[in-house]
Amino acid sequence: MTTATMQVSQKDFEKAQEQLKLLKKDPGNETKLKLYALFKQATEGPCNSPKPGMLDFVKKAKWDAWNSLGNLSQDNARQKYTELVSSLISAESAGQTKDASPEESRHDGYETIIVTTKNNITKIMFNRPERKNAINHQMYREIIKALQEAGKDDSTIAVITGNGEYYTSGNDLNNFANVQPNDMEKMAKDGAELLKEFVSCFIDFPKPLIAVVNGPAIGISVTLLGLCDIVYASDRATFHTPFSQLGQSPEGCSSYLFPKIMGLAKANEMLLFNKKLTAAEACAWGLVTEVFPDGTFQKEVWERLKAYASLPKNSLAVSKQLLRSMEKEKLHAVNSQECEVLKERWLSDECLNAIVSFFQRKSKL
Numbered sequence: 001m002t003t004a005t006m007q008v009s010q011k012d013f014e015k016a017q018e019q020l021k022l023l024k025k026d027p028g029n030e031t032k033l034k035l036y037a038l039f040k041q042a043t044e045g046p047c048n049s050p051k052p053g054m055l056d057f058v059k060k061a062k063w064d065a066w067n068s069l070g071n072l073s074q075d076n077a078r079q080k081y082t083e084l085v086s087s088l089i090s091a092e093s094a095g096q097t098k099d100a101s102p103e104e105s106r107h108d109g110y111e112t113i114i115v116t117t118k119n120n121i122t123k124i125m126f127n128r129p130e131r132k133n134a135i136n137h138q139m140y141r142e143i144i145k146a147l148q149e150a151g152k153d154d155s156t157i158a159v160i161t162g163n164g165e166y167y168t169s170g171n172d173l174n175n176f177a178n179v180q181p182n183d184m185e186k187m188a189k190d191g192a193e194l195l196k197e198f199v200s201c202f203i204d205f206p207k208p209l210i211a212v213v214n215g216p217a218i219g220i221s222v223t224l225l226g227l228c229d230i231v232y233a234s235d236r237a238t239f240h241t242p243f244s245q246l247g248q249s250p251e252g253c254s255s256y257l258f259p260k261i262m263g264l265a266k267a268n269e270m271l272l273f274n275k276k277l278t279a280a281e282a283c284a285w286g287l288v289t290e291v292f293p294d295g296t297f298q299k300e301v302w303e304r305l306k307a308y309a310s311l312p313k314n315s316l317a318v319s320k321q322l323l324r325s326m327e328k329e330k331l332h333a334v335n336s337q338e339c340e341v342l343k344e345r346w347l348s349d350e351c352l353n354a355i356v357s358f359f360q361r362k363s364k365l
């Protein structure tokens with residue numbers, strides 16, 4: 001194609017301006033700035049107005065966009081403007097013929113969790129409903145992998161939830177079963193390392209992380225809520241950290257975060273004395289953001305999350321990181337210390353007796 005045939009007439013340029021007014025969807029600020037700059041260049045030539053002050057954000061963004069076109073000729077600017085409008089019109093009419101809502105894509109390679117992405121949300125769902133979503137070693141590792149991937153994918157937010165009746169019943173007590181006496185120390189050491197890595201992923205997660213607590217939550221699944229950015233709960237959910245009952249000790253940075261969230265007196269009732277909270281209590285104590293009736297829980301929460309996930313992704317990520325950065329070092333230190341204490345706890349008679357008792361069907365929470 002020669003330059004002559006590529007050239008756009010004044011009439012085409014004017015037609016493009018009319019077509020632009022017919023767009024149904026806002027093309028977004030970046031595209032609007034590009035259109036503005038090309039229009040100015042096409043009609044007035046290279047940027048000739050004085051640079052606005054730093055605090056005049058809108059004028060400065062417009063000026064920057066126009067100025068960035070340098071000495072682009074008016075003909076070329078008209079051409080680019082017309083092409084841009086035409087691509088927006090085509091994209092919109094293609095979008096109208098397709099299903100408006102994007103498909104949910106399922107991520108491969110997971111057995112104990114289901115990982116999907118839709119509407120800029122990556123959802124990580126505990127998926128052992130027949131075991132009340134108890135977290136075995138494989139599930140810890142798969143959640144680590146899923147969080148690492150979600151941290152880097154295109155999603156704006158990530159959500160953790162449970163499949164079925166429970167959110168999760170916490171650590172799978174089978175993680176401690178069938179260990180030969182000679183292997184006990186290794187079991188405790190490996191367990192502490194895995195736990196430390198697992199909790200670190202929550203501390204370091206770079207985007208908003210939201211817990212959608214669909215039912216009862218026990219143990220580590222409750223402590224981790226302190227590391228989530230928002231916690232939505234069904235009114236059927238309960239929150240139970242039975243550490244002393246199990247001869248264990250708090251993890252998930254709860255020994256530091258729970259007193260900050262709910263005050264020391266309340267945290268002590270949960271973390272020392274096994275107090276199980278209703279969803280309403282957990283909300284009043286600051287652990288839960290909002291409680292929804294179970295009948296409308298999924299609909300209300302996902303509608304809200306869809307709206308949140310359409311907010312500017314980078315702004316959300318940097319803001320989350322800013323909020324977390326103040327505490328990050330401290331949280332990693334707390335995590336290390338909690339894992340060290342638990343390593344000893346798992347070798348204690350108090351813990352072993354509680355586990356034997358569970359498997360002999362003598363105790364249930």
Ligand SMILES: CCCCC/C=C/CC(=O)SCCNC(=O)CCNC(=O)[C@H](O)C(C)(C)COP(=O)(O)OP(=O)(O)OC[C@H]1O[C@@H](n2cnc3c(N)ncnc32)[C@H](O)[C@@H]1OP(=O)(O)O
Nearest residue numbers: 131132134169170171172173174191194195219220364365
């Ligand atoms: C790397 C290691 C890191 C370790 C980090 C440490 C974390 C600490 C914690 O998370 S502490 C919390 C530990 N969790 C528990 O103690 C819960 C134990 N489970 C129960 O008390 C009950 O199962 C229940 C109250 C959750 C549910 O009771 P219900 O009667 O409604 O249902 P069942 O008991 O019949 O459950 C169905 C089957 O699922 C098995 N199961 C449920 N939860 C767990 C679990 N956490 N660990 C192991 N197994 C669990 C239950 O045994 C049933 O199995 P069965 O059908 O074979 O009998």
